[in-house]
Amino acid sequence: MKLVIAIIQPDKLEEVKEELYKAEINLLTVSEVLGHGRQKGITEVYRGHKETGNLLRKVRLEIAVNDHFLEPTIKAIVRGAKTGETGDGKIFILDLKECIRIRTEERGSTAIG
Ligand SMILES: Nc1ncnc2c1ncn2[C@@H]1O[C@H](COP(=O)(O)OP(=O)(O)OP(=O)(O)O)[C@@H](O)[C@H]1O
Ligand SMILES: [Mg+2]
Structure with missing residues (x-):
């Protein structure tokens, strides 16, 4: 299992969500954050x-x-967020050790989706 963390432009959120849904990725967490890249x-x-x-x-x-x-x-994410300009964002991939659905106590692959 992997945890994908992506930092994108706020005005690309809707397009990224549409692309994720098209790829049958329907579970996500969204936060508003502050940051800057190398510029x-x-x-x-x-x-x-x-x-x-x-x-x-x-x-x-x-x-x-x-x-x-x-x-x-x-x-x-790339399809939805890329313009080719600086500041398009970044994607970080982490190994995910475990996932637990609290309601059922299922774990791992079953719990994740
Ligand atoms: N190495 C990093 N560590 C933590 N957060 C980062 C890092 N790089 C980028 N970010 C976050 O991602 C956001 C978008 O980064 P951005 O796309 O500007 O990256 P960049 O490396 O400057 O690339 P570009 O040259 O295309 O702008 C930043 O505002 C920041 O919140
Ligand atoms: Mg930048």
């Missing part, structure tokens, strides 16, 4: 996302998937 937030002002100082408003997605869903998940 330290400076060159993204034109995109209209300037916030306090050089920290820019971003959206963070967390998606836990079985291994065979990893590549489809990455591809869906």
